[in-house]
Amino acid sequence: MTSKRLIGQPRAGESTHEGGCAGQREPVIAMLIAARDNGALHGKAFKMNEVALKNSVKEISANGLFYTSTRERHYIHKKFACGREEDENITAPDGVLKKGCPAHCLFLNGHRLHDQIHMEVRTPVRVPEELGCHLPSPEAPHPYTSSIIPVPHDRRPSGHADKEVMAATVLTTLSTSPLVLNPSSGISGVELAAKGWKESLSASYSSSTSGNWSWDTSDQSVPSTPSPPLTNDACKNFLLSSQNDDNIEETESTHFLFEDPIPRKRKNSMKVMFKCLWKNCEKVLSTSSGIQRHIRTVHLGRNGDSDYSDGEEDFYYSEIEVNMDTLSEGLSNLTPTSPTTSGPPPVFPVLICDASRFERTHVITPLSQSAPSALCHIHTDHAYQATTPVSIPSMPSETPHSAERISVSWQSPPVIFEALPGPMTQIRTVSIGEKRQPVNNTPVSKTHTSGSSTAKPSNGSRKPRGEAKKCRKVYGMEKRDLWCTACRWKKACQRFTD
DNA sequence: TATGCCGGGGG
DNA sequence: CCCCCGGCATA
Numbered sequence: 163m164t165s166k167r168l169i170g171q172p173r174a175g176e177s178t179h180e181g182g183c184a185g186q187r188e189p190v191i192a193m194l195i196a197a198r199d200n201g202a203l204h205g206k207a208f209k210m211n212e213v214a215l216k217n218s219v220k221e222i223s224a225n226g227l228f229y230t231s232t233r234e235r236h237y238i239h240k241k242f243a244c245g246r247e248e249d250e251n252i253t254a255p256d257g258v259l260k261k262g263c264p265a266h267c268l269f270l271n272g273h274r275l276h277d278q279i280h281m282e283v284r285t286p287v288r289v290p291e292e293l294g295c296h297l298p299s300p301e302a303p304h305p306y307t308s309s310i311i312p313v314p315h316d317r318r319p320s321g322h323a324d325k326e327v328m329a330a331t332v333l334t335t336l337s338t339s340p341l342v343l344n345p346s347s348g349i350s351g352v353e354l355a356a357k358g359w360k361e362s363l364s365a366s367y368s369s370s371t372s373g374n375w376s377w378d379t380s381d382q383s384v385p386s387t388p389s390p391p392l393t394n395d396a397c398k399n400f401l402l403s404s405q406n407d408d409n410i411e412e413t414e415s416t417h418f419l420f421e422d423p424i425p426r427k428r429k430n431s432m433k434v435m436f437k438c439l440w441k442n443c444e445k446v447l448s449t450s451s452g453i454q455r456h457i458r459t460v461h462l463g464r465n466g467d468s469d470y471s472d473g474e475e476d477f478y479y480s481e482i483e484v485n486m487d488t489l490s491e492g493l494s495n496l497t498p499t500s501p502t503t504s505g506p507p508p509v510f511p512v513l514i515c516d517a518s519r520f521e522r523t524h525v526i527t528p529l530s531q532s533a534p535s536a537l538c539h540i541h542t543d544h545a546y547q548a549t550t551p552v553s554i555p556s557m558p559s560e561t562p563h564s565a566e567r568i569s570v571s572w573q574s575p576p577v578i579f580e581a582l583p584g585p586m587t588q589i590r591t592v593s594i595g596e597k598r599q600p601v602n603n604t605p606v607s608k609t610h611t612s613g614s615s616t617a618k619p620s621n622g623s624r625k626p627r628g629e630a631k632k633c634r635k636v637y638g639m640e641k642r643d644l645w646c647t648a649c650r651w652k653k654a655c656q657r658f659t660d
Numbered sequence: 661t662a663t664g665c666c667g668g669g670g671g
Numbered sequence: 672c673c674c675c676c677g678g679c680a681t682a
Contacts, residue, residue, distance in 0.1 A: 632664065651674060654665055 436479050446482075453479040632658050 436453035438445040440461045447453040457478045458464045632655040633645035642650060646657035 634663065647674090649664085652665060652676070 435482050437482050439478050439480055450479075450481070 435446045435448055436450050438447075438453055438456060438461070440457065443461065445453070445456055445460075447456060454476070461478060633649035636658070637644040646655055648654055648656040
């Protein structure tokens with residue numbers, strides 16, 4: 163998973179935990195900031211983040227600064243990382259906010275915090291022009307667009323930590339939920355997510371902050387085409403990893419949440435790389451120092467010999483993991499499966515990597531979490547006539563495995579978020595309905611009953627008898643009224659499919 | 661032999 | 672379309 167480092171995030175070796183800074187309250191707040199002068203943006207609320215901000219942003223001082231804890235900062239940054247990618251799909255009418263813009267603009271009561279934050283910049287910001295360096299492009303992420311604000315550290319009531327994490331998880335999940343993918347709904351993904359947010363969280367987070375937070379999303383919020391936030395690697399991976407609570411390997415995102423500056427144990431096949439995020443620069447180096455040096459010298463135009471770093475480099479590279487094993491394995495599994503296979507379609511990490519871009523992804527199968535059909539034993543008559551396959555309508559059908567995106571789909575829209583009090587919220591996908599087989603997880607997988615390939619293994623038109631106990635066996639002749647309709651009609655049982 | 665289910669037919 | 676059943680294939 164790709165996770166950008168935060169400004170001010172300690173390097174390897176430094177303690178990142180609270181108190182680890184030995185009294186020096188770690189300045190927090192990495193914010194964002196799209197250099198955006200469009201006044202029309204004011205007032206547009208990015209409600210999705212409203213609650214998150216309420217909880218992540220702990221305090222807002224009179225001068226407009228806000229404080230977070232380290233963990234919150236990570237979360238915030240995470241979201242910004244997501245947002246940034248959204249930005250990449252947007253062509254701002256004013257031409258200001260464009261690809262590569264590192265973050266959004268934060269508004270407080272209609273005023274851009276950006277302006278105020280800049281007055282409090284702790285880190286001396288160097289002006290590249292003064293140093294005679296070049297800017298990669300006018301649109302490239304500008305170093306000044308990020309700021310570090312020194313804040314007292316002990317402001318966070320620790321009791322809220324889990325809620326915040328939960329909030330983060332839910333928010334991120336909502337932003338990538340398949341619900342958002344439905345093109346038929348006129349509601350934007352952001353709004354949907356916001357709605358979910360408010361519904362699920364507003365109760366418990368009534369109003370600890372009276373501030374009128376809003377995120378400006380007027381331009382970047384929703385792509386006109388229903389291209390979902392799924393294209394966002396960062397968000398997606400975050401979601402996926404959070405869904406999979408028993409994921410053996412610690413993903414980058416959890417890693418993120420718990421602020422481990424150094425990847426802990428990894429599988430042998432995992433290779434940690436550092437990728438330059440500078441626009442049009444795909445440089446991938448194996449060491450953080452290397453990538454920092456690269457950024458410093460190549461992009462920031464600083465003296466390569468100098469070890470001085472104000473942390474800006476951190477903002478321009480991301481840590482990625484490259485799993486060679488999974489990569490090859492996943493690709494080899496791309497071969498179509500036999501149409502007679504009645505089990506769950508193969509689920510594998512769909513690792514796509516175009517030549518210059520490495521993205522390690524963990525694709526967690528929702529199938530493992532969906533209830534088996536026998537447990538969702540809802541009696542529906544005329545199930546016999548019902549159509550079995552479930553397809554995700556909004557998934558682009560033309561390129562199931564497009565080179566750029568990872569194909570992930572959920573089997574059923576209803577997603578229930580269980581707001582557990584634990585530090586990590588579990589998110590389960592619950593499928594409802596009879597005989598909804600573990601269905602297509604990727605568009606490439608076949609629809610089980612698709613008419614095209616009924617491809618019988620052998621001659622006859624009769625399909626082999628299933629293994630599962632059918633209604634007749636389960637209920638017996640005496641309870642024939644409990645049978646599914648198909649069984650009653652001596653048709654292929656639709657309740658207990660194999 | 662019991663079961664699963666296709667094909668066909670009646671209403 | 673709903674419902675039923677003859678009859679075949681299979682375990």
